[in-house]
Amino acid sequence: MHMQQMPPMPPTIRQQQQQHAASRLQMQNFANALDALAVLDHVYIKQRIEPLECLCGCETQNNYDISNKERQQLFHVTEKSGCCTRICLGNCRPWEMIVTDINKRPALRLHRPMRCVYRCCIVCCSCCAQELNVFDSAHQDRFVGKIEQQCSCCDPLLHVKDAGGNVLYKIVGPTCACRCCSDVRFKVLHADADNDRRPVSTVITIVDCPSNAINNQQVTIK
Numbered sequence: 001m002h003m004q005q006m007p008p009m010p011p012t013i014r015q016q017q018q019q020h021a022a023s024r025l026q027m028q029n030f031a032n033a034l035d036a037l038a039v040l041d042h043v044y045i046k047q048r049i050e051p052l053e054c055l056c057g058c059e060t061q062n063n064y065d066i067s068n069k070e071r072q073q074l075f076h077v078t079e080k081s082g083c084c085t086r087i088c089l090g091n092c093r094p095w096e097m098i099v100t101d102i103n104k105r106p107a108l109r110l111h112r113p114m115r116c117v118y119r120c121c122i123v124c125c126s127c128c129a130q131e132l133n134v135f136d137s138a139h140q141d142r143f144v145g146k147i148e149q150q151c152s153c154c155d156p157l158l159h160v161k162d163a164g165g166n167v168l169y170k171i172v173g174p175t176c177a178c179r180c181c182s183d184v185r186f187k188v189l190h191a192d193a194d195n196d197r198r199p200v201s202t203v204i205t206i207v208d209c210p211s212n213a214i215n216n217q218q219v220t221i222k
Contacts, residue, residue, distance in 0.1 A: 042069040045219040059086040075099050091117045106137035167191045
């Protein structure tokens with residue numbers, strides 16, 4: 001007789017509390033956030049649903065959860081931006097992302113200046129290129145590196161640089177990133193990508209359908 005396999009049950013409250021406690025214990029073994037991220041082979045980033053944004057349609061400060069392969073939360077990310085800039089500038093607005101670990105200790109600070117999001121702007125003017133500066137909050141807000149968009153006609157190209165401006169990795173995106181209801185993949189390559197095209201990592205962004213009223217982004221890095 002063939003027995004039908006039952007679907008897996010969702011985790012109980014006790015199991016969720018145990019996973020939360022395990023995440024806290026795991027984070028205590030690392031001196032800073034960079035050491036904790038270095039040992040992970042998968043990173044999941046999920047945007048939290050903002051009730052006020054869903055009800056009123058007003059852009060609010062975004063919040064994200066960062067978890068490992070077992071979906072144990074390791075970090076929380078909070079956007080810091082002004083209300084006027086969110087309403088008037090939209091995706092072009094400047095913002096800071098404050099990253100804290102599960103024990104609420106400051107980990108990283110990400111700063112993005114105001115930039116135009118249209119591809120034609122960077123082709124005409126290099127000062128419109130996207131830029132993200134990374135600071136280590138655990139060590140007196142020390143600057144650790146940045147991600148800079150490069151001028152490219154077809155596929156989006158970004159350089160990951162260290163504090164000295166040396167290129168560590170290159171990130172190549174698809175020619176068209178506007179793919180509703182599908183995944184958008186970005187390949188992370190070595191700095192010498194001309195000779196070695198093997199991807200070091202893959203960044204997968206899940207794009208919501210237009211019918212979804214909730215702007216809930218999910219990113220997987222593996």
